[in-house]
Amino acid sequence: MNGVLLKAFGGFYFVQADGGLYACSLRGRLKQELKDYPLSCLIVGDRVTITPLAEESAQLSGAFAGAPPDMPKAVVETLLERQNYLIRPKIANVEQCLIVLAARHPKPDWLLLDRLLAALFAADIRPLLLVNKIDQPEAKKLLDYLVVYEKAGCTTFAASALTGEGIAELADALSGHISTVAGQSGVGKSTLLNLLQQGQRLKTGEISKKLRRGRHTTRTVELLPLPAGGWLADTPGFSRLMLPKDLRPEQLADLYPDFAVYAKECRFAKCCHADEPDCRVKAAVQAGELDSGRYQRYLTLLAELAGLQEY
Numbered sequence: 001m002n003g004v005l006l007k008a009f010g011g012f013y014f015v016q017a018d019g020g021l022y023a024c025s026l027r028g029r030l031k032q033e034l035k036d037y038p039l040s041c042l043i044v045g046d047r048v049t050i051t052p053l054a055e056e057s058a059q060l061s062g063a064f065a066g067a068p069p070d071m072p073k074a075v076v077e078t079l080l081e082r083q084n085y086l087i088r089p090k091i092a093n094v095e096q097c098l099i100v101l102a103a104r105h106p107k108p109d110w111l112l113l114d115r116l117l118a119a120l121f122a123a124d125i126r127p128l129l130l131v132n133k134i135d136q137p138e139a140k141k142l143l144d145y146l147v148v149y150e151k152a153g154c155t156t157f158a159a160s161a162l163t164g165e166g167i168a169e170l171a172d173a174l175s176g177h178i179s180t181v182a183g184q185s186g187v188g189k190s191t192l193l194n195l196l197q198q199g200q201r202l203k204t205g206e207i208s209k210k211l212r213r214g215r216h217t218t219r220t221v222e223l224l225p226l227p228a229g230g231w232l233a234d235t236p237g238f239s240r241l242m243l244p245k246d247l248r249p250e251q252l253a254d255l256y257p258d259f260a261v262y263a264k265e266c267r268f269a270k271c272c273h274a275d276e277p278d279c280r281v282k283a284a285v286q287a288g289e290l291d292s293g294r295y296q297r298y299l300t301l302l303a304e305l306a307g308l309q310e311y
Contacts (some may be wrong), residue, residue: 001017001018001051002047002048002049003015003017003022003047003048003049004047004048004093004223005046006021007220007222008043009220012064012066012067013042013048021071022050022072022073022078023068023071023072025063026042026076030079038085039090041198042076042079043221044091044233045092045093045094046080047079047080047081047181052072052076060136068088078253083124084125086123088241088242089221091180091233092180093178095125096126096127096131096178096180097116097125097182098128098177099117099128099154099182100183100186100192101113101129102137102188103133103139104138104139110293111298114301116241117149117154118243121257129149129156130156130157130191131146132161133160134165135163135165148258148294151258155173157170157173159187159192174196175228175230177231178230178233179231179232180232180233193224197224197225197232221233248283249272250272252305253271253272253281256298258290262283264280265280266279272302274302275296
């Protein structure tokens, strides 16, 4: 029976399979095989095969002491091939990432967003960009600026967790996929998850009016089943997703879809779009065809990759 690992906790693996949720242990053989896999363990999002156990067999095995007594038991037999995986946070087979921005507070950290987008494209994860709190008057200005990110390969949405506006359209986009959520603390991620994942309440932190910063309320990685199918994860630390360690400076522009049409016309095939002559990307920025702010942030990331203070 095939299933998806939703959560690992207390020495057990909770797998959704064939419409049910199973508390699982690992087959001894698999424990040895995992030593040769990246991360050497199962992680949330892994697709696995399991063998259900009769309750009597589970009790006799002794492997399920402390497991929820009213939950069926199973043994994880094999780990199926991963489409992708991330190390921080540990999660596998993510298809898309919902990045939440707030219309008012906190103000968007555009460098954080651009770094996250590059990391997502490197991992072959689709970015969905959501402006939350569109009931606030500042929303229009932010939505207008998101045209820049539509050119950069993002699908954009607008919603209000307070009024419910836009939630149905967002739910349709998430249905049938493994998606994760990212965003600065305080943008309303947990409240949105409560609306999208009916019946599963997440602890929602209060926002300090003085600091206007959200308190971190999510500590563990867990996939939450969505009513229309698919899963959604609120992954602590996902907003700090890092660029691949082996990414070379000349490869960074490949993670900028909005640069692609111009980069083909650069004089040098491996142009970094910094100091090189006859750079079509720089010309597009000067002509207003590419956003200058996003380009300057690109140079900041380029400098980070090169290990320099400035490029």
